[in-house]
Amino acid sequence: MFKLFFILLCTLSLSACFEKKQDLDLMYADDAVSSLDEKADSVAYLGFLYKSQRSAKVSAQGHLIRRLPEQLSPYRAQLFLVRLTSGQKLIIKHDIEMGEALPDIKKGALLFFKGLYKWNRKGGFIIFTTQKNRENNLSGWLKYKEITYQ
Numbered sequence: 001m002f003k004l005f006f007i008l009l010c011t012l013s014l015s016a017c018f019e020k021k022q023d024l025d026l027m028y029a030d031d032a033v034s035s036l037d038e039k040a041d042s043v044a045y046l047g048f049l050y051k052s053q054r055s056a057k058v059s060a061q062g063h064l065i066r067r068l069p070e071q072l073s074p075y076r077a078q079l080f081l082v083r084l085t086s087g088q089k090l091i092i093k094h095d096i097e098m099g100e101a102l103p104d105i106k107k108g109a110l111l112f113f114k115g116l117y118k119w120n121r122k123g124g125f126i127i128f129t130t131q132k133n134r135e136n137n138l139s140g141w142l143k144y145k146e147i148t149y150q
Helices: 002-015 021-027 041-052 131-136
Strands: 056-071 077-083 089-095 110-118 125-127 141-144 147-149
Touching: 041 056, 056 089, 077 110, 089 110
Parallel strands: 089 125
Antiparallel strands: 056 077, 056 110, 077 089, 110 125, 110 141, 141 147
């Protein structure tokens, strides 16, 4: 009973990040499947985390499907929808109040990232991509065109 309650609580708390189910569906929609590069070792790990509905610190790479509208509340964040080499889609939520914003990034661009993976039914998302989270040992980064953004 406790496990069922815990799973329900986790699911509701993660889905609360988005006001409506349609918002989540729209964020993960893409127009075309992009060509994928060689598989990174961590992509298989992300697949495992998705299947087991777990969260963990990860680093991987993906191709930008599209840039989503900037989040304004409760903090300003850039949102990127990326596709891993496995085909899994992730949203990367990059806090630009605590870290440096990425410049104009083009569809199909290769984006490297390190952060905390959080499961959701559409593929998951990555948070804590800034260096400022050292007190809770969850610092991360984004790397685009050989430049690291924290």
